[in-house]
Amino acid sequence: MKWRGILKPLHRAGLAAVHARIATDTFDQSFINPKSKAGKTPLMEAYHSVMDRQREIKKTGYRDCEVDFDFEVSIMPHGRNIYGIIYTERGSWRDLFMDQPEISDFSYWDNSDRPSEITARQWRHRYKVWDALLLRGPDAIPAMRGLSAQCTTESFYVEADDIVAAIKPHEVRVRNLARSAVMDADMKRRMARLSEAEVKSRVFETFFDVEKWLKSPDGNAALQAKIKELEIILPKKLTKDMLLEKRPTPDEPDSPTPS
Numbered sequence: 001m002k003w004r005g006i007l008k009p010l011h012r013a014g015l016a017a018v019h020a021r022i023a024t025d026t027f028d029q030s031f032i033n034p035k036s037k038a039g040k041t042p043l044m045e046a047y048h049s050v051m052d053r054q055r056e057i058k059k060t061g062y063r064d065c066e067v068d069f070d071f072e073v074s075i076m077p078h079g080r081n082i083y084g085i086i087y088t089e090r091g092s093w094r095d096l097f098m099d100q101p102e103i104s105d106f107s108y109w110d111n112s113d114r115p116s117e118i119t120a121r122q123w124r125h126r127y128k129v130w131d132a133l134l135l136r137g138p139d140a141i142p143a144m145r146g147l148s149a150q151c152t153t154e155s156f157y158v159e160a161d162d163i164v165a166a167i168k169p170h171e172v173r174v175r176n177l178a179r180s181a182v183m184d185a186d187m188k189r190r191m192a193r194l195s196e197a198e199v200k201s202r203v204f205e206t207f208f209d210v211e212k213w214l215k216s217p218d219g220n221a222a223l224q225a226k227i228k229e230l231e232i233i234l235p236k237k238l239t240k241d242m243l244l245e246k247r248p249t250p251d252e253p254d255s256p257t258p259s
Contacts, residue, residue: 003073003097004151010093011069013166015050015158018066020047020166023243028177030247031233038249041158043240056057056152071151074142076133083133085142125135133194170236177234178226179214186210186219 010224023042053067072087083106086094098105108126118126133145142148168176191199213219235242236258 003100007071007093007095007151008059010017010096011152011156012158012162014069016166018050019043019046019158019163020168021164024173024238025166025170025177027238027243027247028173031230032177032181034248034250037247039246041244041246043163043243046163050089062076062088069152069156070154073097073151074146074148076142076146078129083112083129088112160243164238164243165239170231170234174227174234175229175251178223178230181230182219182222183210183214186213186222193241 023046026037026040028047030040045177050067050111053064056062057064057068068259070088071090071093074085074087076085077085086097088094097103105127106129108123108130110127114120114123134141167173187206187210189211191203194202214223
């Protein structure tokens with residue numbers, strides 16, 4: 001299937017990016033919170049985290065878009081045409097699939113107005129087709145009206161070298177970690193002022209207050225100060241060997257790392 005061949009490199013790149021984010025977060029966070037990452041191997045943390053979260057999706061059905069790389073198409077013949085429904089969390093993949101010359105949009109909904117480029121007659125025809133496929137009879141579900149094709153491999157493995165190649169530049173890592181550290185510190189300060197009863201009810205409100213504060217002169221000054229601090233601390237380049245080393249405990253010296 002041609003589409004599977006198109007998806008394979010996109011799947012590999014997406015998996016590599018997720019693993020790279022988790023591995024670098026583990027490595028970088030160990031510089032500002034050594035206890036939380038002590039004894040952890042960044043690359044192994046990434047592998048285990050992704051696998052565990054993907055298993056949880058299968059078990060519970062809960063959404064976890066970052067690690068969900070499924071792309072399933074239900075194909076249903078009707079009359080002289082073949083209709084389908086796409087199931088995926090990856091909007092860019094859905095758009096790419098729909099851009100293929102042999103595919104055309106045949107969406108229908110009844111909770112808002114039809115698109116201006118579709119006539120009332122065309123819209124009624126769409127309704128009749130989807131009504132026949134999915135609303136009439138006890139077997140009116142995609143699995144009973146056609147077949148389903150899974151287009152990605154659940155057990156797809158991404159190599160360590162691909163993960164290292166997907167690591168974000170030093171300046172991006174520094175800014176992301178600085179933002180996280182500054183927001184976390186301010187969040188803790190604000191939550192400490194609340195009573196025990198208020199903590200749960202005001203957590204989202206407090207988070208949005210922190211985000212707003214970060215855009216203020218004081219918040220931006222705190223962010224820039226943390227960026228300058230981390231620019232010196234964080235290694236500029238991460239290698240596969242560095243990500244395969246266990247992070248030291250606070251009373252152990254860190255391994256020498258290339259800058």
